[in-house]
Amino acid sequence: MDAKGTVLGRNFIEKDRLYTMTNKLRKAQVTSGWISAPNFWRRINGIQTHIVNHTSHKIVKFAHEHGCDVIVFEYLDYMRVPKGFWGAKKLRFKLRYWRKKSIQNKVEEMAHYLGIRISRVNARNTSALAFDGSGKVKRNDKKDLATFTTGKVYHADLSASYNIGARYFIRSYQKSISEKKWLSLQAKVPELAKRTQQTLSSF
Incomplete structure (x- = not known):
């Protein structure tokens, strides 16, 4: 977007694949009670890391190719889990929040290296x-x-x-x-x- 409010370009980044894994984890816990499930968490953490790296690189690359001066994010306040969120839904909400924070931090680090500023609204x-x-x-x-x-x-x-x-x-x-x-x-x-x-x- 330029200073006149004209949208000059846009790009969609593919959504994550966490829904399947968190649902499987939830079903396993329903069947067996609370379990540590290290294999599930290893895969979930791997997907999380991939999403953060993939999304951050996509954002910075898009901004650099279009000559952007600033990348603007929403300011992420303290996480409040909405009412009615429980089980896999609550877990996905928490993972999404942590992922957003990680993406913003990584983009900020990469953008500053290229001389692009970061701002939050x-x-x-x-x-x-x-x-x-x-x-x-x-x-x-x-x-x-x-x-x-x-x-x-x-x-x-x-x-x-x-x-x-x-x-x-x-x-x-x-x-x-x-x-x-x-x-x-x-x-x-x-x-x-x-x-x-x-x-x-x-x-």
Whole structure:
């Protein structure tokens, strides 16, 4: 995304293969009670390491090829397991959180070597709000698709990524202009007053 909010390129990275392994581990524990299951954990940790390395290299390579100055991530707050998450579902949530932290740390290390900066923005509502400003979205059971209030169906992570990029530029612009001018912009675009409500349309 450039400083005008134009999306210049995008890339999807293949999702992980942890679901099968965590389900097998859960079934084994249901059958035999709690077990240490070293073979399962060795394979899970191996997949985790592969995902971190593969994803980090993909992100940095994509940014470098497109001449990016900054790679923007969501700020990962303290992990809170949502209500109703238990068993394999709870385990996958924890593994996903640990994986995100590892990916961000590895990307930061690799990006700095290439002279690319890292920035983090407020994560609240980046997925919950449609990038076009139409309001809150409805997610399907798999959480990969989002239905906007206009009826349009969009990839949930792609919509969130647009909002993440926009929040970075909005924050940068706010720092570069006077308070008086910023207040006048807020009068025209009220959602600018709250970072948790900012979307690509706000930008």
